[in-house]
Amino acid sequence: MNDRILRAVRREKADATPVWFMRQAGRALPRYRELRAEAGMFEILRDPEAAAEITTMPLEYFPVDACVLYNDLSTPFFGAGLQVEMRPGVGPVVDRLIRSPADVDTLRPYDPRVEMKYIMDQITLLTKRIDVPVLGFVGAPFTLCSYLISGPGSRNQEETKTFMWREPEAWNRLAGFWAEHSADFGIAQYEAGAGAVQVFDSWAGYLGVEDYDRYVLPHMHTIFNRLRAAGVPTINFLTGNPALLPLMAEAGGEVIGVDWRIPIDQAWKIVGDNRGVQGNLDPVLLLAGRDRAIEGARAILDRVEGRPGHIFNVGHGLLPGTDPDVLKAVTDFVHEYTAVRG
Amino acid sequence: MNDRILRAVRREKADATPVWFMRQAGRALPRYRELRAEAGMFEILRDPEAAAEITTMPLEYFPVDACVLYNDLSTPFFGAGLQVEMRPGVGPVVDRLIRSPADVDTLRPYDPRVEMKYIMDQITLLTKRIDVPVLGFVGAPFTLCSYLISGPGSRNQEETKTFMWREPEAWNRLAGFWAEHSADFGIAQYEAGAGAVQVFDSWAGYLGVEDYDRYVLPHMHTIFNRLRAAGVPTINFLTGNPALLPLMAEAGGEVIGVDWRIPIDQAWKIVGDNRGVQGNLDPVLLLAGRDRAIEGARAILDRVEGRPGHIFNVGHGLLPGTDPDVLKAVTDFVHEYTAVRG
Numbered sequence: 116m117n118d119r120i121l122r123a124v125r126r127e128k129a130d131a132t133p134v135w136f137m138r139q140a141g142r143a144l145p146r147y148r149e150l151r152a153e154a155g156m157f158e159i160l161r162d163p164e165a166a167a168e169i170t171t172m173p174l175e176y177f178p179v180d181a182c183v184l185y186n187d188l189s190t191p192f193f194g195a196g197l198q199v200e201m202r203p204g205v206g207p208v209v210d211r212l213i214r215s216p217a218d219v220d221t222l223r224p225y226d227p228r229v230e231m232k233y234i235m236d237q238i239t240l241l242t243k244r245i246d247v248p249v250l251g252f253v254g255a256p257f258t259l260c261s262y263l264i265s266g267p268g269s270r271n272q273e274e275t276k277t278f279m280w281r282e283p284e285a286w287n288r289l290a291g292f293w294a295e296h297s298a299d300f301g302i303a304q305y306e307a308g309a310g311a312v313q314v315f316d317s318w319a320g321y322l323g324v325e326d327y328d329r330y331v332l333p334h335m336h337t338i339f340n341r342l343r344a345a346g347v348p349t350i351n352f353l354t355g356n357p358a359l360l361p362l363m364a365e366a367g368g369e370v371i372g373v374d375w376r377i378p379i380d381q382a383w384k385i386v387g388d389n390r391g392v393q394g395n396l397d398p399v400l401l402l403a404g405r406d407r408a409i410e411g412a413r414a415i416l417d418r419v420e421g422r423p424g425h426i427f428n429v430g431h432g433l434l435p436g437t438d439p440d441v442l443k444a445v446t447d448f449v450h451e452y453t454a455v456r457g
Numbered sequence: 458m459n460d461r462i463l464r465a466v467r468r469e470k471a472d473a474t475p476v477w478f479m480r481q482a483g484r485a486l487p488r489y490r491e492l493r494a495e496a497g498m499f500e501i502l503r504d505p506e507a508a509a510e511i512t513t514m515p516l517e518y519f520p521v522d523a524c525v526l527y528n529d530l531s532t533p534f535f536g537a538g539l540q541v542e543m544r545p546g547v548g549p550v551v552d553r554l555i556r557s558p559a560d561v562d563t564l565r566p567y568d569p570r571v572e573m574k575y576i577m578d579q580i581t582l583l584t585k586r587i588d589v590p591v592l593g594f595v596g597a598p599f600t601l602c603s604y605l606i607s608g609p610g611s612r613n614q615e616e617t618k619t620f621m622w623r624e625p626e627a628w629n630r631l632a633g634f635w636a637e638h639s640a641d642f643g644i645a646q647y648e649a650g651a652g653a654v655q656v657f658d659s660w661a662g663y664l665g666v667e668d669y670d671r672y673v674l675p676h677m678h679t680i681f682n683r684l685r686a687a688g689v690p691t692i693n694f695l696t697g698n699p700a701l702l703p704l705m706a707e708a709g710g711e712v713i714g715v716d717w718r719i720p721i722d723q724a725w726k727i728v729g730d731n732r733g734v735q736g737n738l739d740p741v742l743l744l745a746g747r748d749r750a751i752e753g754a755r756a757i758l759d760r761v762e763g764r765p766g767h768i769f770n771v772g773h774g775l776l777p778g779t780d781p782d783v784l785k786a787v788t789d790f791v792h793e794y795t796a797v798r799g
Contacts, residue, residue: 271740271741271776272741273741273744273776273778276739276741276742276745277741277744277745280742280745280749281745281746281749320718322718323717323718323719323720323739324718324719324720324723325720325756326739355697356698356699356718356719357698357699357700358699358700358718358719358723359718375665376662376664376665376666376698376700376701377665377666377698377700378665378666378667381666381700397618397665397668398613399613399614399615399618399619400618400622402615402619403618403619403622403623404623407622407623414667434613434615436615
């Protein structure tokens, strides 16, 4: 079993720096594009065998050190009684947006072990099949609330922020609902065999420090406290605002995921010695050709200086048009470059 | 003459903290919306009388301490021989994007005093007509290059970044072209009567620190060195990445414009005592009702503690749907709250 990722989460030395790519099981892979799976994603997910095949697909192209589940942040919405449509190029669209405090009460509490059993079944299949850890993931409360209030891809998060400010009590009920359910879901994934669980806060970078502190941090505490109590190794990922790093570290996570906006050594200094750090490669670099991508990877590794606890990754999901050959070249480079030094 | 803004630029005490709003002469004003001016913007701009009327329109709704020119970052593209169409909700679209080094050479050097005389004529008209300073503005090189390479509103700036990385020599010619022409244009606006000139870098927040340092900072130095040599008071504005603040301060600008992602006192500490600071109100707050907007304004003023050199503003342009009555309430609040303490 390749345990580089698990060692990094514990900040232990490994034979090379572990590598995986956010969205690696997706549109960057020719075989995935052939499946035209994106629009039918939710149907595929309910077939653990088919989903597991996509989750492991990256290994045919590049030797990453973990397989992140083929899944979407929005699948728990089905558990809560909503209908969701995955619109390619847009994102998950729910059948009814939340726009009032009363709407919050229409969400149905659910048990992820029951309602999302298909995800745990996928994990069980995967653990028997691959010799790298399975990474699970869950949505952070702000990001899930944003999908439910603003819809996907809101440019300014107007509706979500306005709801949060105007209806703090309903906001706390809604964000609290997702904090508990994401914690449950993360624990269930871990118990099914996931090696670690990443908490994705893809939209919280639109918040300033004071708003994150007041409206988001308490709910992040809930998630990470519960995951920690259950022994789940965790990665806390956010993109879009490096000024939030101190509060992310306060929220929790053995590893803090950072985007490309701040040099990785600066980010590590901010989050502290007692954390690992993941990420930092600008996903656009992977569109700029092999040499430039490797140059960017080398710059990150040189800043890290072989410090245990680094997981190499992009700073946000892979973009459409990323060449799997470039991903292979970068993966191999990171392994070789850090093995020489290790 | 109301000189609060000019005092703030010099970090001198004034009778109250000055206020203006980015995009104040635009879609937030009912009279502007009646004109349906946006699609015909470039035509209106060539009629200095009509443009001046829009520039001063905010004064009918709220007593701001400056009128920012009705203009768009993209008008200089006409000077360089391009055609531009303003698509409402999208932004300025040029007739031919720059995608190769050879495309850079198709840009025609021009004299803004000649090609954009209509803007200087608007300023001349305004200075005779209003008793607040006229604020001019120009585009920063990265942002202008982004309009020319990626087009408006690119989500990840793929094309712009890829061009910058792959063709550094052509990038430097292109960014250098705009640095010189934006400096010329800013100086011309100042000489026509603008009280200060803001350099807008609306898209550079998609860059990390190392890329800004290598590909953008030299060109920002060009602009600010030339503006400083000509005696032009300047505001250096960027949104989207607080980790760039130290390099922005290094680039120049008497005042540094910050978005809402970092508390204003933290930002001020980073940019240093020898700068003023502008901005910081989340424009979404102005959509959340009068009380919440004023609460947000108060939080900023309490962090500033009456320190000279603060210009109250939003952290990015006003959003569609902003109520001018809320803008009036905030403007009055800032003036009254700071006058009491001043």
